[in-house]
Amino acid sequence: MELNYLTAHELREKLQSREISSTDITQSVLGRIKSKDKDINSYIRIEEKSALQSAREVDNHITGGGNIEDFTGIPVGIKDNICTRGITTTCASRILKSYIPIYDATIIKKLKKNNYILPGKLNMDEFAMGSSNENSHFGPVKNPWDKTRVPGGSSGGPAASVAAGEAICSLGSDTGGSIRQPAALCGVVGFKPTYGMVSRYGLIAFASSLDQIGPFSRDMEDCAALLNVICGHDPCDSTSINGEVPDYKNFLKDDIRGLKIGVPRELMVEGIDPEVKSSVESALKMAGDMGASVEEISIPNLEYALNVYYIIAPSEASSNLSRFDGVRYGFRDKSAKTLRKMYQLTRAQGFGEEVKRRIMIGTYCLSAGYYDAYYEKALKVRTLIINDFNKAFSKYDVLISPTSPTTAFKLGERTEDPLTMYLSDICTIPANLAGLPAVSIPAGLSSEGLPIGLQIIGNTLREDNVIRTAYSLEKAIGFKARPKI
Numbered sequence: 001m002e003l004n005y006l007t008a009h010e011l012r013e014k015l016q017s018r019e020i021s022s023t024d025i026t027q028s029v030l031g032r033i034k035s036k037d038k039d040i041n042s043y044i045r046i047e048e049k050s051a052l053q054s055a056r057e058v059d060n061h062i063t064g065g066g067n068i069e070d071f072t073g074i075p076v077g078i079k080d081n082i083c084t085r086g087i088t089t090t091c092a093s094r095i096l097k098s099y100i101p102i103y104d105a106t107i108i109k110k111l112k113k114n115n116y117i118l119p120g121k122l123n124m125d126e127f128a129m130g131s132s133n134e135n136s137h138f139g140p141v142k143n144p145w146d147k148t149r150v151p152g153g154s155s156g157g158p159a160a161s162v163a164a165g166e167a168i169c170s171l172g173s174d175t176g177g178s179i180r181q182p183a184a185l186c187g188v189v190g191f192k193p194t195y196g197m198v199s200r201y202g203l204i205a206f207a208s209s210l211d212q213i214g215p216f217s218r219d220m221e222d223c224a225a226l227l228n229v230i231c232g233h234d235p236c237d238s239t240s241i242n243g244e245v246p247d248y249k250n251f252l253k254d255d256i257r258g259l260k261i262g263v264p265r266e267l268m269v270e271g272i273d274p275e276v277k278s279s280v281e282s283a284l285k286m287a288g289d290m291g292a293s294v295e296e297i298s299i300p301n302l303e304y305a306l307n308v309y310y311i312i313a314p315s316e317a318s319s320n321l322s323r324f325d326g327v328r329y330g331f332r333d334k335s336a337k338t339l340r341k342m343y344q345l346t347r348a349q350g351f352g353e354e355v356k357r358r359i360m361i362g363t364y365c366l367s368a369g370y371y372d373a374y375y376e377k378a379l380k381v382r383t384l385i386i387n388d389f390n391k392a393f394s395k396y397d398v399l400i401s402p403t404s405p406t407t408a409f410k411l412g413e414r415t416e417d418p419l420t421m422y423l424s425d426i427c428t429i430p431a432n433l434a435g436l437p438a439v440s441i442p443a444g445l446s447s448e449g450l451p452i453g454l455q456i457i458g459n460t461l462r463e464d465n466v467i468r469t470a471y472s473l474e475k476a477i478g479f480k481a482r483p484k485i
């Protein structure tokens with residue numbers, strides 16, 4: 001039995017019946033990492049010794065009659081922009097290469113409470129800026145379905161590790177699609193919760209008004225279970241929502257009779273690969289057959305979503321990343337003779353090309369004279385987009401679209417052309433601008449054998465509708481394929 005390819009809920013049952021131990025699971029996952037990750041490169045750091053140690057402790061806990069909760073004894077990989085106490089957290093950047101946090105992110109504390117296993121820290125685009133994982137200081141991640149292709153980004157490691165059986169589940173962050181797009185390209189489930197549902201305390205900030213942590217898994221059941229663990233109010237994050245946290249597993253209902261689905265025309269047109277489009281259309285047909293109503297709608301201001309995002313996200317990034325100055329964190333150029341020179345040399349060498357590009361765009365947009373023309377205007381258009389969504393959700397329960405306009409593209413294909421790279425975020429960015437919950441689930445394989453992702457967007461705090469739709473479609477689609485690696 002390949003334990004590394006079972007889901008967390010299947011493994012939990014086997015732990016409960018004492019059929020297997022956490023050590024068995026952990027060894028299976030670590031063995032897979034050892035044999036495959038040289039090729040895939042989804043891990044920046046592998047925590048072999050401490051993972052096995054934790055697994056032994058969990059096994060003792062279980063033998064001693066301790067509770068087996070969701071993710072007790074289960075390896076969950078963590079994106080390397082989420083702080084883990086005593087374990088390097090690099091953001092895949094040279095500037096943080098040797099940064100060891102002195103505290104755990106809130107979500108890590110929550111996972112530890114359930115006695116999860118940390119197999120290691122996962123690769124990503126530097127500071128979560130990118131859509132292909134090619135912007136990592138530690139080298140690109142390869143797509144397990146075809147190693148000449150990208151896994152998507154910025155959470156390429158979290159997506160590829162789950163697809164390749166190198167983790168049971170994982171956690172990533174999503175600022176403009178960084179959970180959903182790589183999930184789509186790697187054939188796994190990726191969920192971005194409502195902004196504010198998951199604490200960002202200990203998530204190294206990219207664009208604070210957009211960033212949100214969320215799960216990767218192989219099915220909706222694990223996704224809901226992981227949401228149960230990580231969601232909830234945290235006084236350490238001022239944007240955290242102080243309200244009830246539902247039991248997300250209650251929304252795993254295979255029933256969408258009467259559900260009203262809107263399909264935004266703007267996300268189904270230009271540049272969408274015909275195979276992606278037909279996959280989404282066939283899922284919509286299934287939804288219709290199950291008793292949901294499906295209607296094409298228009299969200300006119302989506303036309304501006306990319307432009308708005310690529311002003312707001314870099315502006316926030318330029319401010320957030322000013323703290324990496326060689327004084328407080330990580331890398332410092334020691335040859336500099338003056339403080340100013342030290343800042344310059346440290347940042348010039350510490351940051352990669354894409355991060356510098358974003359800092360420059362953001363600094364420009366925020367500078368005197370341009371602030372009104374760019375940043376402030378972008379904020380206004382963001383409000384128009386939010387209003388458009390509000391209008392749509394007064395009529396529809398969920399919106400459905402492709403997650404990514406294309407399947408996984410070739411490594412190197414878009415690196416010379418940032419604009420083409422930015423365009424691949426067209427379907428995912430709107431949910432971040434409006435703070436909405438959204439998931440990507442596998443919808444099938446293309447004729448080249450590459451995964452296609454389907455996106456379901458819900459209204460603020462209406463994870464219930466998103467989960468119910470995703471669960472029902474997951475059952476109807478029956479995606480069981482696995483990469484042959």
Ligand code: GLN
Binds near residue numbers: 128154173174175313
């Ligand atoms: N691909 C988008 C970007 O490069 C989104 C990244 C993300 O969600 N972190 O900004």
